[in-house]
Amino acid sequence: MNTTYNPALNLEGVTLEYPDGENGTLKALDNVNLSAAAGTVTALVGPSGSGKSSLLAVAATLIHSTSGRVSIGGIDVTTLHDRDRTKLRSEKIGIIFQQPNLLPSLTAVEQLVIAEHLRGNSSKDARSRAMEMLDVVGLAESARRRPHQLSGGQRQRVNIARALMGHPAVLLVDEPTAALDHERSESVVRLLCSITREFDVATVMVTHDTEFVPLSDAVATMRDGSLTVPRLIAA
Numbered sequence: 755m756n757t758t759y760n761p762a763l764n765l766e767g768v769t770l771e772y773p774d775g776e777n778g779t780l781k782a783l784d785n786v787n788l789s790a791a792a793g794t795v796t797a798l799v800g801p802s803g804s805g806k807s808s809l810l811a812v813a814a815t816l817i818h819s820t821s822g823r824v825s826i827g828g829i830d831v832t833t834l835h836d837r838d839r840t841k842l843r844s845e846k847i848g849i850i851f852q853q854p855n856l857l858p859s860l861t862a863v864e865q866l867v868i869a870e871h872l873r874g875n876s877s878k879d880a881r882s883r884a885m886e887m888l889d890v891v892g893l894a895e896s897a898r899r900r901p902h903q904l905s906g907g908q909r910q911r912v913n914i915a916r917a918l919m920g921h922p923a924v925l926l927v928d929e930p931t932a933a934l935d936h937e938r939s940e941s942v943v944r945l946l947c948s949i950t951r952e953f954d955v956a957t958v959m960v961t962h963d964t965e966f967v968p969l970s971d972a973v974a975t976m977r978d979g980s981l982t983v984p985r986l987i988a989a
């Protein structure tokens with residue numbers, strides 16, 4: 755029996771350097787370790803410029819770390835060829851940015867169906883799964899609305915539903931409440947927590963709203979590229 759435990763997302767000794775000046779480098783991530791298990795939300799906090807978005811971009815396999823290991827479900831992505839990494843990203847990772855980036859001319863359900871087509875899945879099931887995911891985020895009644903007919907909170911819910919379309923194992927969320935008022939922010943964070951449990955995904959959420967941190971399972975702080983060991987939050 756194989757008893758090896760592989761967290762959904764694992765970063766080990768990850769360092770990321772950006773070129774800075776003529777010969778210098780800037781260390782945006784400095785020996786970062788982070789492990790996120792399925793069904794849990796890890797909140798990532800820290801001052802501006804501390805490296806939070808860099809960490810998400812490396813975890814999303816959108817940029818290569820300078821050194822260290824990034825694993826998704828036990829697969830070391832740092833050793834994969836570009837095509838395999840792109841495939842793994844599309845099959846395992848859902849990314850939610852602060853701005854939903856919806857296409858203005860498409861209805862809510864079409865936003866989800868087109869994402870599935872871009873993923874190479876043009877099956878007829880895409881539409882029924884899209885309706886299902888809109889229902890999960892409480893927008894079944896708004897499936898035929900276009901972005902300008904939705905509130906900011908509803909647009910962010912479409913964004914979340916779209917990220918769920920590909921059955922991700924890992925959800926990476928960057929400031930999901932940046933454009934929302936307090937009430938809508940809280941309901942979006944609560945929704946992210948409940949889908950994390952319902953779909954058994956590992957969610958890492960960058961947030962400046964420390965008020966909502968207690969809704970997550972653990973919190974880790976970035977400071978000058980270094981990450982503290984995540985602290986568990988009592989239920």
Ligand SMILES: Nc1ncnc2c1ncn2[C@@H]1O[C@H](COP(=O)(O)OP(=O)(O)OP(=O)(O)O)[C@@H](O)[C@H]1O
Nearest residue numbers: 772773780782800801802803804805806807808809
């Ligand atoms: N493409 C880049 N090239 C060079 N330096 C970069 C680049 N992207 C980010 N940085 C630098 O890396 C450091 C970390 O930036 P990052 O965006 O990850 O921080 P952050 O914690 O997400 O900040 P914020 O909360 O303001 O979004 C900063 O010093 C930033 O200036």
